[in-house]
Amino acid sequence: MANILEIEGLSFRYPDSTRKAVVDFHLAVPEGEIVVLAGPSGCGKSTLxxxxxxxxxxxxSGEYSGDVRVGGASVKSSTMTDLAQRVGFLFQNPENQIFMFTVERDIAxxxxxxxVPRPEIRSRVDEAMGLLGIxxxxxxxxxxxxDGQKQRVALAGVLAMRPRLVILDEPTSLLDPKTAAELVGIVAKLRLDLGMTFLVVEHRLDLLVxxxxxxxxMNEGKKVLEGTPREVLFGGEAEAYGVSVPAVTKVQKLLASDGLxxxxxxxxxxxxxxAVRSAEA
Amino acid sequence: MMWLSGGFIFRRGTSVYHRLDPRVKLLISSLMFVTTLLVRSLYELAMVIAFMVAVAAVATVLRRVARTMALTFIFSTVIFVLNLIVTKNLETSALYAVRFVAIVVSTSLFFITTSPDELEQVMKTFRLPRDVVFAFVTAVRFIPVMMLDTLQIMDAQKSRGLELEKGNIIRRVRNMIPVLIPLVVNSVVRSGELAEAMESRAYGAVRRPTSLVEYKASWADKVVAFAAVAIFVLTAYSFYFVLPTTVL
Known part of the structure; x- marks a missing residue:
């Protein structure tokens, strides 16, 4: 499948910083994939x-080199208006991206x-609310x-724009475990039903892997590991970069070292x- | 400050008055406001206030308006005393004092029955620039958020030994500094995040944004607006040509 996102040798330094926030970063994401980005705080995830x-x-503004392409078009030469329709961005704190006094007006x-003409707005707002059950x-x-409802409202506002690529910045950080699991369920459904691509920054890997x-x-602005969750989490290096390896993985490693x-x-x-049951049998 | 919020902050209602087009409500409040300025005797003012009370009753906000009136009396007492000292005329002073109450009630009637959403609509009707309207919208939208922020910071600072309720007035004002600084810092951070979210949702993409909701003055709205203007004209006419002039 064609790549919806291509990052080629991206480096960026903020004007007031001495260090680059992102260093020579490469990534290609095929349409319909869910890519999880992990790494310690300040490693450049938000900048990316x-x-x-x-x-x-x-x-x-800042020192920018390399290229980022969404759906084939360079981000640098696209306008913000154009990008707003192609890339949806769910920010960490939903409170700060809800502007209006009612849910439906905010989604609109x-x-x-x-x-967009009014009848079209109406139908797309209803559609977005339907997708998220709000x-x-x-x-x-x-x-x-x-908080969970705010998160859904903010996501509905993003989905109403019908983006092909959706960015979720630590979407579960403010949610309780049950609501977080529900949100992950929504992501799965959107990918399945609409073929949306997701780029997710997340610390709670157990839910998303x-x-x-x-x-x-990522670490210090660079990509240090990339692969399927199994490859990365069982490779042994992930923990060194502060990635919270799911408890299941840890238990399994211990059991495996004991030969269980x-x-x-x-x-x-x-x-x-x-696996444990079959080992017992 | 609490009395102000009670008398001016919108709470959802279902009365006929609440459902009026916001522009009609603005018209009614403006006309009541102007009428209080035209009043020349306590007798006329009593009529205007009676009318306002009737409107408040229709809008089912009588109790809140009554509270606003009661609390406004602190200010009107000051006005009364000052006027009495200057004019030495009891009736003129009373007129000014009560007129102040009437002015506050006429404005508060508009604000307690009109949602921020409708206020935005009114601003759009006056063709205010989009940025101005949006600045107003976000300011109102974040009032409850900032109130919550303030309470949280106050609790945090109190738990670290800050004594907000101690000392004289200057001391108390100074005690607020450890609350205000984090509040301002929070707001600056928040505004940065808001700006990012606005950019990401195409703010400013077209010069004339469309709107999900459409406010169309209904047939009933037009009748009410016409009646309001008619009542105003009749009242103004009777003040000047029918009723006897007493004071001014």
């Missing part, structure tokens, strides 16, 4: 995300800005929503339980 949706270089915000919240005010096609680990289960690179509790 901004470079993908065009905030860098359009809003943040981007479309209103684009000058139709009953349509007329609520932002302060009447829980089962879903992700690829795991990329074979090292089969299991990622879920179900898989591990099955």
């Amino acid at each position: 995300l901004r470079a993908v949706n065009g905030l860098i270089p359009h809003m943040y 915000f981007g479309l209103e800005n684009l000058g 139709g009953e919240l349509a007329l609520r005010a932002p302060y009447e929503l829980s 089962k879903l992700a096609d690829r795991l990329v680990v 289960v074979r090292e089969d690179e299991l990622l879920s509790a179900q898989e591990l339980a099955a």
Whole structure:
């Protein structure tokens, strides 16, 4: 499948910094993939995300080299308006991306800005609310929503623009475990139903590894590991970069070192339980 | 400050008055405002206030308006005393004092029955620049968020030994500095994030953005607007040509 995102040798340094935030970064993401980006705080993840949706270089100036292409078009030579329709960005704090007084008006915000005619806005807002199951919240005010609901509203606002690539910046960091699991379920559904591509920065890998096609680990602005979640998590280096290896993986490694289960690179509790049962038998 | 928020902050309602087109509500409040300025006697003012109370009753906000009125009396007492000292005329002073109450009520009637969404619509009707309208929208949108922020910072600082309620007034104001600085820093960070989110959702892409909701003055709205203007004209006419002039 064609690559929706291509990052070629991207380097970026903020004007007030002595160190580059991203160094010679390469990544190609085929359409419909879910790519998880992990790494310690300050490793350049946020900068990379901004470079993908065009905030860098359009809003943040700095030393920029290399190229980022979304759907074949260079981010550098595209306008923010154009990029806003191709790349959706769910920021970490949903509170700061809800602008209007009611849920439905906020979801419509981007479309209103684009000058989309009213009937079309209506149908796309309803569609986005339907995808996320928040139709009953349509007329609520932002302060009447829980964190999980705010997150969904913000995501609906992103989806209403019908982007092909969606960036999620630590989407579960403010959510309780149950709501976080629900959000991951939504991502899975959107990929399945609409073929959307996701670039996700996430620390809670246990939720996403089962879903992700690829795991990329960054450190000090560079890409240090890339592969399927199994390859990266069982490669042994991930922990050294501060990646929170899921508990299942750790338990399995311990059991395998004692010879209790074979090292089969299991990622879920179900898989591990099955392996233990078959070892007993 | 709390009384102000009580008398001016919108709460959702379902009355006929709430459902009026926001522009009609603005018209009614403006006309009531102007009428209070035309008033020349306490007798006329009493009529205007009675009308406002009737409107408040229709809007089912009588209790809130009553509270606003009661609290406004602190200010109107000051006005009354000052006027009494200057003019030495009891009725003129009373007129000014009560007029102040009437002015506050006429404005508060608009604000407590009009949602921020509708306010935005009114601003758009006046063709204010998009940036101005949006700045207003976000300012109002983030009031509850900033209030929550303030409470959290106050709790955090109190838990570290800050005594907000101690000392004289100067001391108390100075005690607020450890609350205000984090609040300002938070807001600056927040505004940066807002700007990023706006850019990512195509803010400013076209000169004339469209809108999901359309406010169209209904047939009933037009009738109410016409009635309001008619009542205003009749009232103004009777003030000057029918009722006897007493004070001014």
